[in-house]
Amino acid sequence: MTNLLEVENLSKRFGSVQANHEISLTVKPGEIVALLGENGAGKSTLVKAVIGLVKPDSGVIRVKGEELPYGDTAEAIARGIGMVHQHFQLVPVMSVTENLVLGDEPTKFGFIQMQKAKRETAELSKRYGLAIDPDAIIEDLPVGMAQRVEILKALRRDVSLLILDEPTAVLTPQETDELLEVLRNLAKKGVGILFITHKLREVMALADRVVVLRNGKLAGSTTPKESSESQLAQLMVGREVVLHVEKGPGNPTGAALEVRELEVLDDRKLEAVKGLSLQVNAGEILGIAGVEGNGQRELVEAICGMRNRRKGTVRIAGKEVPNLKPHEVHAAGVSHIPEDRERHGLVASYSIADNLVLNRFDQEPFAKGWIRNLDAVASNGEELVERYDIRTPSASAPASSLSGGNKQKTVVARELSQDLPVVVASQPTRGVDVGSIEFIHKQLISARDRGAAVLLVSAELDEILSLSDRVAVLYGGKIVATFDSKFANRDEIGRLMAGSQGAHS
Amino acid sequence: MAILQRVKLQTLSIPLLSLLIAFIFGSLLIAMQGSNPLFAYQVLFTKAFGSIEGIATTLAKATPLILSGLAVAICLRAGLFNIGAQGQLISGALASAWAGYSFVGLPFLIHIPLALLFGAFFGSFVALVAGLLKAYRGVHEVITTIMLNSIVIALADYLASTPFKEPDQPITRTPKIEESARIPDLFGLPFGFFIAIAISVVFWWLMRRTTTGFRIETIGRNRNAGWYAGISVKRVIISSMLLGGATAGIAGAVETLSITGRFEPAFNAGLGFDGITVALLARANPLGVIPAAILIGGMRGAASTMQFRAGVAPEIVDLLLALILFFVTAPILLRLLKRKEEGISLSSGWSN
Known part of the structure; x- marks a missing residue:
């Protein structure tokens, strides 16, 4: 059987992040391949490269043996690749039928033939066993049904390879089970399926083959039969460089x-x-x-x-x-290093010094009553930049000029410099370079050692x-x-x- | 430090480049009317800035624009796009006119501040409606302020034509304000200009040095991080709308008390909308509003002279202002400069 999709040594770099490094992957007709990995492992980048939303730096993508040009979405669709995005691309106020034919409406003398479109919709939903009311308005539908419309939209264009980006992230467990059933049926009809997930249960229940990505690299390729959920979990979260952390014994009290x-x-x-x-x-x-x-x-x-x-x-x-x-x-008394530092941790366009007082700007010594003490803010900034090794020419530079690791060090400096009794650190080293990881680890241990x-x-x-x-x-x-x-x-x-x-x- | 200098340079380079491109486009339009663009511009700027009287007229025209520009700028800082400066300004103009003619026998030291206060209060009242709707119901301020403009304009027309109308006059207008409410000139310049400058400086200081300013600024730049840091988003939305509305109200009051001397609906047309151009040209900087308003005030004041002497339709000034607004907001220039925008975002999205 020839391969439906072949990806060979695909690489893609965004700035300093190697999102994909020499990844190879195949999908056969009727085969269900799970693309497994933690957030940030490079799964989305890989499938976006296949559908043409991202231009790879190097590597070859072949569809049914023929090479696909880089970054050409229209060509990818024409060759039979369909994608169901994590965030639905539907018009909420329009009906199921209207959404399905959008952009490719059956017309006669320039008028849309709504009846014909409806018949087509009904036929399509029957052929693939995806029951849906052609007249329902998208915004009235539950999420699982809206996703069905997305899938039908792709199927309407005769896809031979269906890519789904975390299709179950928004579904309830029952809806998930239904979706898995739908995908199994599609595979029986010969459609190749590539789906992204980080949920092991789904992989075990559905996939014929599992490809695991980690830090942008291929961590392994196996089948559910040959492996177990715990092996997959280790493939996903294991790290090649085991960072050694120097730490003395803890001294827990109450x-x-x-x-x-x-x-x-x-x-x-x-x-x-x-x-x-x-x-x-x-x-x-x-x-x-x-x-x-x-x-x-x-x-x-x-x-x-x-x-x-x-x-x-x-x-x-x-x-x-x-x-x-x-x-x-x-x-x-709780210091918190939030999971999403860009969203909650920092104001990107503020100076590092202002970010370092973001949750204390109205307290002494940073403000006296109504008036801010900019000297105190600046000297606090300089002191913390020095103490927490934030790599910047000046504490007055905007936080947006920092690298990911130094942004995180800024958040860590603000939270840990206050010596509060409890520290909650959520994904403190995600997307952070190795040097900063080590530094942040040391800071967490020294917080422990002072009794936090x-x-x-x-x-x-x-x-x-x-x-x-x-x-x-x-x-x-x-x-x-x-x-x-x-x-x-x-x-x-x-x-x-x-x-x-x-x-x- | 290099980064800082670059950001500062950009705050200047974008407005200046916008002006340059707008004037180049404008010269094509002038040439199409069969006039010499260089001559037309020369007339325009000589009239506006070439003589003492010209400068006095320019500054008088700039005064309400500084204030309405501030009214828009302060809201931009909080991430709010206050299109309602026009309505707030009219509300303030009418309220101050009423205070100006209704109170008789007050000394001017009491009467003028009182009338200004009326303007500020009624201007902020209009803005408060939009602020409350945004803070508690999530209604987008662009929609509500535009609708409030229509409501206030119609209401002011009614009030000036019926209950507040000057008796025995066919024209829709209020009676003349008392002499004690009239804002005098200072060194041949309208005193209102100095009020406007003072308010600009106060806003600049507020944004730079106070915790209130920091709260407004933080919410404007990253609402989530502001909320997370303990800043009340609702309070910032309401207080910045109140500040903006009060400033627009004072703009209307100063215009009534020093220029028009009464409320007459057509007199204030467009001052609030020009405030949007002023604020965006100044990139929402309270001090930058001053030169931006002087430039636009000067062009407005000299438009008719340009028509007389250069034979150019005065609407060319409207076109120039529209072009400036376009280039200062369109991301085209930013892309040309090949730099990612830093600092304030000029409006909030449609769906938050």
Whole structure:
């Protein structure tokens, strides 16, 4: 059987980030290939290169044996490649039929033949077994149905290769099951399917073959039969360079952060944290290991005042705190290194010095009553730039002039220089260069050594293992196991991350 | 330091380049009317800036534009696009006229500030409606301020034609304000000009040195980070709309109290809209508003002379202003300069 899609040694670099490095991949007709990897591993870049939305730097893309030119979306579509984006490309106020024919309407004397279009829609949905009402308005449809329209839109153009970018990220578990069924049926009809995901369950349930990316490189290629969820998890999160962290033994004293029976909903109003309890002692680092999407984000946001809790209590230094705003949690004694530094951590066009006082700009000595003390802001900026090794010619340069690592060091400097009793660090080294990673790790350890309770959430298992005093494994919104890191075993943690023990959703 | 210098250079280079390109396009349009563009420009600028009287006229014209420019600029700083300066200005102009003729027998030291206060209050009241709708219901301020413009203009027409109308006159206008409410001239220049300069400096200081200014600026640049740092987004939206509305109201009041002497609907046409051009040309800098307003005020003031002496239709000035506005906002120039925009974004998106 000839290959439907062949990618050979594809490379793409964005500035200083190597998004794809010599990646090769094939998809055969009727085959379902899962593209697995953490956020930022290069999955989206790869499929965007295939469909022509991204121009690769080097490498060859072949469709049915013929080479595809770089960055030519129209040509890719003409050769039978269809893509279902993570964010739907639909017009919400128009009907299913109108969206399907958009851009390619059946016309007669310049008038759209709506009846013909509707018949076509009905036929299409019957042929592929995707039941849908041709007259329904998109914005009235549940997400799963809207996605169906996206898939039909691609199928209408006779695709032979369907690419789906995290198709299940927005779906409920039931909708996910339906989608998997739909994709299986499509494959039986000979359509090749390449889908991006970081959810292991889907890969095991659906894929014929799995290609794992890590840090822009091919980490492995296998089949669900030959491997297990825990092996896949390790392929995904393992890092080639194991960073060695110098750290003395911890000296834990009493509980500084206590979470009891916490329940939190995610953006889709589904339960993401399901009755979770944990305790972080002063003077220790508790690492949360887990595959992304198991409630990490919601846990951190609920502790740090960015998301309301549905149930449960949070105690900081022994005092119970209600649902608060972020700065109130900060005032209660929690430093937070947020997951999304560009969105929440920094004002890019402000100077580094202003960013370093962003949550204290109206307090002494940075302001006296109504008047800001710019000298104090500037000298604080210079001092922290020096102390936290932020590589910049001046603290008055805009934060946008910094590299990712130095931006993160700016956030770390602001949060850790205040010596608060609790530190919550969420993905503190994501997208950060190796030198900055080492520095940030040292800062987290020195926060621990001065007696702070550090809660570390990271998608990098190596980071968790090398920094933490204790490791808790999060799966399906619950902590399924806690280890002393001295006795932690990678294989066992990998299995737990994949949900092989305890409850599963 | 090189980075800083580059950013500063850009804040100057974009407006200047916009002006240059607008005048080049304008010269083509003048040439199409059969006149000599260089001569037309020479007449325009000699009239506006070539003599003491010319400069006095220019500054008088610039005064309300400085204030309406500030009204737009302060909101831009908070990430809000206040298209409603016109309505706020009219509201302030009418309120100050009413205060100017209704209170009789006050000393001018009380009467003038009182009338200005009326202008500020009613200007900010109009803006408050848009601010509340934005803060609590998420209604986009561009939509509400445009609608409020229509409401205020119609309401002011009604008030000036019926309850506040000057008795026994066929024209729609209010009575003349009392002499005690009239803003005098100072050294042959309208005193209102100095008020406008003072308010610009106060705004500059506010943005630079106070926590209030920092809050406004932070929300304007990154609303999420501002919220995360503990700044109330609602309060910033409402307070910057109030400040903007009050400034536009003072613009209308100064115009009433020093130039027109009463409220007459047609007199204030366009002052608020020119404020948008002024604010964007100044890149929302409170001090930059001053030269931008002087330039535009000068062109407005000299338009009719250009018609007499160079035979160019005075609408060419409208066209020039529109071209300036276009080039200063269009990203074309930025792309030409090949630099990513730093600093303020000039308006918020349509969907937030």
